[in-house]
Protein backbone atom coordinates (compact mmCIF):
# COMPACT_ATOMS: atom_id res chain seq x y z
CA UNK A 1 0.00 0.00 0.00
CA UNK A 2 2.80 2.45 0.85
CA UNK A 3 5.90 3.20 -1.22
CA UNK A 4 9.39 2.32 0.01
CA UNK A 5 10.07 6.02 0.68
CA UNK A 6 6.94 6.36 2.82
CA UNK A 7 7.87 3.28 4.83
CA UNK A 8 11.43 4.58 5.26
CA UNK A 9 10.36 8.05 6.46
CA UNK A 10 7.75 6.50 8.76
CA UNK A 11 10.27 4.10 10.30
CA UNK A 12 13.04 6.73 10.49
CA UNK A 13 11.46 10.17 10.49
CA UNK A 14 14.03 12.92 9.86
CA UNK A 15 14.32 16.12 11.91
CA UNK A 16 11.89 15.21 14.69
CA UNK A 17 11.99 17.11 17.97
CA UNK A 18 11.90 20.75 18.91
CA UNK A 19 14.02 23.89 18.72
CA UNK A 20 14.80 25.91 21.81
CA UNK A 21 13.69 29.47 21.15
CA UNK A 22 12.53 28.93 17.57
CA UNK A 23 12.30 31.88 15.17
CA UNK A 24 8.81 30.76 14.17
CA UNK A 25 6.38 28.03 15.13
CA UNK A 26 2.91 26.76 14.37
CA UNK A 27 0.44 24.05 15.27
CA UNK A 28 -1.99 22.53 12.81
CA UNK A 29 -4.81 20.24 13.87
CA UNK A 30 -6.48 18.05 11.32
CA UNK A 31 -10.15 18.87 10.90
CA UNK A 32 -10.81 15.19 10.25
CA UNK A 33 -9.00 13.25 12.96
CA UNK A 34 -7.18 13.98 16.16
CA UNK A 35 -4.01 14.50 14.19
CA UNK A 36 -1.62 17.33 14.91
CA UNK A 37 1.66 18.77 13.69
CA UNK A 38 3.73 21.13 15.84
CA UNK A 39 6.49 22.63 13.74
CA UNK A 40 9.35 24.98 14.57
CA UNK A 41 11.86 26.75 12.37
CA UNK A 42 15.19 28.47 12.72
CA UNK A 43 15.94 31.06 10.08
CA UNK A 44 19.40 32.16 9.07
CA UNK A 45 20.24 34.61 6.28
CA UNK A 46 16.70 34.33 4.91
CA UNK A 47 16.81 30.53 4.67
CA UNK A 48 15.36 27.71 6.72
CA UNK A 49 18.44 26.59 8.62
CA UNK A 50 16.54 24.10 10.77
CA UNK A 51 13.08 22.56 10.89
CA UNK A 52 11.85 20.40 13.74
CA UNK A 53 8.40 18.98 14.37
CA UNK A 54 6.29 16.68 16.45
CA UNK A 55 3.49 14.84 14.73
CA UNK A 56 0.53 12.83 15.92
CA UNK A 57 -0.98 11.00 13.01
CA UNK A 58 -0.93 8.07 10.67
CA UNK A 59 1.90 6.65 8.58
CA UNK A 60 1.23 9.14 5.79
CA UNK A 61 1.18 12.14 8.15
CA UNK A 62 4.47 11.11 9.76
CA UNK A 63 6.21 10.40 6.45
CA UNK A 64 4.89 13.66 4.97
CA UNK A 65 6.14 15.67 7.95
CA UNK A 66 9.54 14.07 7.61
CA UNK A 67 9.70 14.70 3.85
CA UNK A 68 8.48 18.29 4.27
CA UNK A 69 11.36 18.97 6.65
CA UNK A 70 13.87 17.39 4.28
CA UNK A 71 12.62 19.25 1.20
CA UNK A 72 12.30 22.62 2.92
CA UNK A 73 15.54 22.75 4.90
CA UNK A 74 17.92 25.16 3.17
CA UNK A 75 15.22 26.83 1.08
CA UNK A 76 14.53 30.55 1.15
CA UNK A 77 11.30 31.43 2.92
CA UNK A 78 9.55 32.19 -0.37
CA UNK A 79 10.72 28.91 -1.87
CA UNK A 80 9.42 27.05 1.19
CA UNK A 81 6.06 28.82 0.95
CA UNK A 82 5.71 27.45 -2.58
CA UNK A 83 6.16 23.85 -1.41
CA UNK A 84 2.89 22.01 -1.98
CA UNK A 85 1.48 18.82 -0.44
CA UNK A 86 1.51 17.37 -3.96
CA UNK A 87 5.30 17.89 -4.19
CA UNK A 88 5.72 16.24 -0.79
CA UNK A 89 3.59 13.28 -1.86
CA UNK A 90 5.49 13.01 -5.14
CA UNK A 91 8.85 13.00 -3.32
CA UNK A 92 7.49 10.14 -1.23
CA UNK A 93 6.76 8.14 -4.35
CA UNK A 94 3.06 8.86 -4.09
CA UNK A 95 0.44 8.36 -1.39
CA UNK A 96 -2.75 6.31 -1.50
CA UNK A 97 -5.73 8.40 -2.62
CA UNK A 98 -7.39 8.48 0.78
CA UNK A 99 -4.20 9.61 2.47
CA UNK A 100 -3.54 12.80 0.54
CA UNK A 101 -5.36 14.82 3.20
CA UNK A 102 -2.77 13.68 5.74
CA UNK A 103 0.03 15.19 3.64
CA UNK A 104 -1.32 18.75 3.95
CA UNK A 105 -0.66 19.06 7.69
CA UNK A 106 3.10 19.61 7.60
CA UNK A 107 3.29 21.99 4.59
CA UNK A 108 0.48 24.00 6.20
CA UNK A 109 2.34 24.08 9.54
CA UNK A 110 5.46 25.21 7.67
CA UNK A 111 3.55 28.04 5.98
CA UNK A 112 2.13 29.18 9.33
CA UNK A 113 5.53 28.97 11.05
CA UNK A 114 7.02 31.19 8.34
CA UNK A 115 4.12 33.63 8.78
CA UNK A 116 4.78 33.58 12.53
CA UNK A 117 8.46 34.32 11.87
CA UNK A 118 7.60 37.22 9.58
CA UNK A 119 5.10 38.63 12.07
CA UNK A 120 7.83 38.71 14.71
CA UNK A 121 10.17 40.82 12.55
CA UNK A 122 10.36 44.49 13.48
Ligand code: FES
Nearest residue numbers: 033057058061102
Ligand atom coordinates in the same frame (compact mmCIF):
# COMPACT_ATOMS: atom_id res chain seq x y z
S1 FES B 1 -3.34 11.78 9.73
FE1 FES B 1 -5.30 10.95 10.22
S2 FES B 1 -5.54 9.36 8.78
FE2 FES B 1 -3.65 10.28 8.26
